[in-house]
Amino acid sequence: MNKLATNLADRVLGGETPTPEEALAILQARGSDLTLFLAGAHRIRENFFGSRIELCSIISAKSGRCAENCAFCAQSSHHQTAAPVYPLKSRKEMLEGARRAEIEGSHCYGIVTSGTRISSNEEMATILEAIAEIRATTSIEPSASLGILDEPTARALAGAGCATYHHNLETARSFFPNICNTHDYEDDVRTVRLARKAGMKVCCGGIFGLGESLEQRVELALTVRDLDVDSVPLNFLNPVAGTPLQDMNDLAPLDCLRIIALFRYLLPEKRISVCGGREKNLRDFQSWIFMAGASGTMIGNYLTTTGRDRQADLQMFSDGEVVIDACC
Secondary structure (H helix, E strand, C coil): CCHHHHHHHHHHHCCCCCCHHHHHHHHHCCHHHHHHHHHHHHHHHHHHHCCEEEEEEEEEEEECCECCCCCCCCCECCCCCCCCCECCCCHHHHHHHHHHHHHCCCCEEEEEECCCCCCCHHHHHHHHHHHHHHHHHCCCEEEEECCCCCHHHHHHHHHHCCCEEECCCECCCCCHHHCCCCCCHHHHHHHHHHHHHCCCEEECCEEECCCCCHHHHHHHHHHHHHHCCCEEEEEECCCCCCCCCCCCCCCCHHHHHHHHHHHHHHCCCCEEEECCCHHHHHHHHHHHCCCCCCCEEECCCCCCCCCCCHHHHHHHHHHCCCEECCCC
């Protein structure tokens, strides 16, 4: 029996941080060793979160025609996909989405737009109005994912009541040029820091199954840890026809569980949520995400793909004996 698999959780709960080599061992684990690592991740999650989980929802508030060339993205103008294209939704539509998400039990509601950044003053004014009204009339926490930030925009979002800014790094710095070359990785890191400086919480993670190595999965986790973000969304590639990664199928269900456990060991106190691609990649193992260390998940639809049936998710939560946290 692997000694590391049996004692790593105790060490993490005692305040130690796994080394990169130990983190890699989680991703390489098989058989009963993997079972032990998953059990340890479950212990760590329960230590900090008990049986509580948090749900989040998003609205795709503006879709398509993005100038970035991210290889996985259906909304990139560089790819030929069937993704919908539409301008910014109205303040009323964003507010209605927040109220639905509140009723369905989400604690966080994200306004997500396509594009490198919001460059239109009119669009930004609409988003700020929506955030302020969501904050004033619901118990849900408004979040925004609007691309790369500058300092004035970050301050405006915080001032309107945006609780959390979501901005993924997508993948490891060393692998990023293989996925996107229309902006620099440091632009994303700077955005995370600007959001925190403005007083917002930061939600920052990535997407897996892009062709990255196991070492690069560890690299991303360490970068996110060093940025001291508040929550980490983990996404798994759902290949889209018309994108360069349309034929990529790099993840098995247990790979996804290994990734979740990796992040739990390296970021024991942080909120870790399983988001896009769980239906396709985890398949019959979706109910294992909380035993692997996740403390939340996204419900409802994603940006360009539909999510799982809500009642099926609610049954999964009940069967797994986890409790949905009330809205903040």
